[in-house]
Amino acid sequence: MTEIILGISAFYHDSAAALIINGEIIAAAQEERFTRKKHDESFPVNAINYVLQEAGISASDITAVAFYDKPLLKFERLLETYHAFAPRGLRSFLKAIPVWLKEKIFMKRLLKKELKKLNTTNKPLFFPEHHLSHAASAFYPSPFCEAAILTVDGVGEWATTTIAYGKEKDITLLSELKFPHSPGLLYAAFTYFLGFKVNSGEYKVMGLAPYGQPDHSQTLLFKEIILTHLVDIREDGSILLNMDYFDFATGMTMIVKHKWEKLFGMPKREEESEITLVHQNLALAIQQVMEEIVALLVQTAARLTGSKKLVMAGGVALNCVANSKIAAAGYFDEIWIQPAAGDAGGSLGAALAAHHIGLQKDRVVETTDKMKGAFLGPEYSGKDVRKLIQRFGATANDVTNFEELTALISGHLADGKVIGWFQDRMEFGPRALGNRSILADPRRIEMQQQLNLKVKFREGFRPFAPSILEEDLQDYFNITIPSPYMLHVGKLKSSYHTRTTEEPATTIFERLYQERSMFPAITHVDFSARVQVVSATMHPKFYELIKSFKKLTGCPMVVNTSFNVRGEPIVNTPEEAFLAFMKSGIDYLVIGNYVFDRLQQPTLPDSVFPVFSAD
Incomplete structure (x- = not known):
């Protein structure tokens, strides 16, 4: 029997759809490419229609559907976080809860409704956890029979960072860091403070960092401030954020703005305003801190798995400067990173997780990766x-x-x-x-x-x-x-x-x-x-x-x-x-x-x- 799995990521940012047939990646695309709305978070109906068309099938031919996270676990995190920080965040709570009650908590019903519009009903639905989708997107297309798996991003359900081990068709979770302590959200907070948009401007911070002066007293001071007041980095790469300075858990913004401005002795940069040496040095300081965190996580992954091969996914895996520091560290002989490392790639990972873990299908490893150069979108005549x-x-x-x-x-x-x-x-x-x-x-x-x-x-x-x-x-x-x-x-x-x-x-x-x-x-x-x-x-x-x-x-x-x-x-x-x-x-x-x-x-x-x- 031909097994056709549709993978979907949606409702946060960078919605996408992917299609695999008997484990082979056939097509994948982000919804933004069709709607022309950058980082579109809507249900990826256009991307779904494309991947079906590329495969030459109709929606009724689909044998299973996989969604890239577990909405109920996310809702649990939302409730527990608001409870832990009460009475802070009442305004954010009142804004978020109606949306969750109306839509997201009933994600299974919403998915079935959307799939019904596409004329596909009564198909098995899989909901792998967010970081498992990331891990699957990194490991299964890689050319490795076994590998350490590192996923780092903002947050999924609870996890913000995971270390796992992949072997043949199995992925075993070894360690995870939980919300609100997140390397990705730490970097995103500096993205916001430096005047760029969260979830899209992080690469601008990375591009700005080389302009900073490594030996400048200001850069050294900024790094000391970050490590003293904002984040505690442990030997294994896990971190603790000082939540007195962050607002993302229950608030409407990333940071407690007045505290950051007092801490760094500078105002938050406004979008489109001048970029000065102080911004360059701050970008360098947080880039150095992020590289330190990732380096420790990689060292821990090597120790926990004993593998000499590493695969990576999650938004932080797009930080190519950090990636090169990882390669130079020498803990792994070979490294493979999912090119669609962010949430869009979660659609592909969800489909692959459903195939290999949910349906227990064996994995065939090839000498080259299975991403087909990442050329998985539409072509024209x-x-x-x-x-x-x-x-x-x-x-x-x-x-x-x-x-x-x-x-x-x-x-x-x-x-x-x-x-x-x-x-x-x-x-x-x-x-x-x-x-x-x-x-x-x-x-x-x-x-x-x-x-x-x-x-x-x-x-x-x-x-x-x-x-x-x-x-x-x-x-x-x-x-x-x-x-x-x-x-x-x-x-x-x-x-x-x-x-x-x-x-x-x-x-x-x-x-x-x-x-x-x-x-x-x-x-x-x-x-x-x-x-x-x-x-x-x-x-x-x-x-x-x-x-x-x-x-x-x-x-x-x-x-x-x-x-x-x-x-x-x-x-x-x-x-x-x-x-x-x-x-x-x-x-x-x-x-x-x-x-x-x-x-x-x-x-x-x-x-x-x-x-x-x-x-």
Whole structure:
């Protein structure tokens, strides 16, 4: 009998759906890519319809459904937390409880109602715990027969961090840290205090941290304050938060604002306001603390499991700087991280947990991971491209010979042009990996500023990632761990540095835009870069493009950033790609074999463009 399991994550943030058939991952996508609402939390009806369509089945063919957490356990945590902190949090309690009573406590009934709309009823429902879904998403697709499993995020039901051991089809929980003591929520609190949005701005804090000065008295003081007043870190990596300073357990915000402002001697930064050295040093301090916590957790995972292989998931697993410190520590010989490490990936983990644990199906391990490069989303045909050309009166050249196409685009890249690159299936997870990407020449010093301000419309301090040919990695970066999913950082080798000291700078942007290497567009202020390693087997078209660029220029890498503008999810359809191309400063758009030149396109009315919101 064919076993078809639908996995769902929803109702918190980053809703998604995933489909597996007899244990094979067929399709997965976030709901935001269809609704165009970033981090959409709604029931993922569009994502569900997509994964069914991709598999060529109807909803009635589904044999089981898995939801990524246990709502009743979450409700228990909510009630016990409010009781423990009473009378604090009455306002938050009165706001949250009606929603839970009306919807979330009856999640099983709500799911059945939504599934009925899709014409699938009376199917077995599985509710693995949140962190088990994360653990399953990390272990089962990995190429390891056995491994230590570390999951770290904000909070699931009760757990905020777990250490488990996976072997064949079984996952055994060994240790867990419970709410409210959460590494993820600690980092999120600093995200909020530094003026970024929780659950979406944490990577901005990570990108800001290298601007901080490690030996500066202020950085050292900030770290001392954090470790003295906010968090107690134990030898095994578990933590205790001083809840006198945090408001997330029962309040409407992350922190007790006036206490933080007094503690750090600075006001909370407001969104869009100036970023100064004090913010840079605070970002560095919390990044260092987070790295210390994760390093201890990894050491404990190695001790408890005895394994030399590690897999990771949960939102904190997207902190690629911490990941690289883990790899360098040497506790594990091999590390694999789920590319959709956040809650979206929980949909996939829930389906896999239902298959291997709920239904006790054996696991087949392969030499490579089972994520198919994370290319699990929709793809579109030339017919779809021709439809958008007709609708908007656009002009495009159809370059059917792919070698000619890569040569053409390599030439444009070498001339300093910005390319929108849209190919095949969309990526699952937060990273663009060469199918929904904006590309540029990393050798140009002006490119980072141009991409940030004219293309992405985002903060100018944020770095860009290089995508480099697999065979050239060791010649350019001191990174040895595989990084196909852009989840590790490496330092650019010193032979490519053009300066060892910085010129005096007044602002963060003046520091960033100093030329410090032969590849200034991808070199952060500390000479680091978030590297994607591109192989011919996993990324065939992207590989050929970079190979063509190398043949022309001698440079085996390109700048790769996600194909979206600020406030928008990564583009999904050809039409969305075209509108983002026309709204931004992208020079050429490639969709499949079709090449669009900005200078040849008609002027479009403002009414056709989505409204971009700040994020």
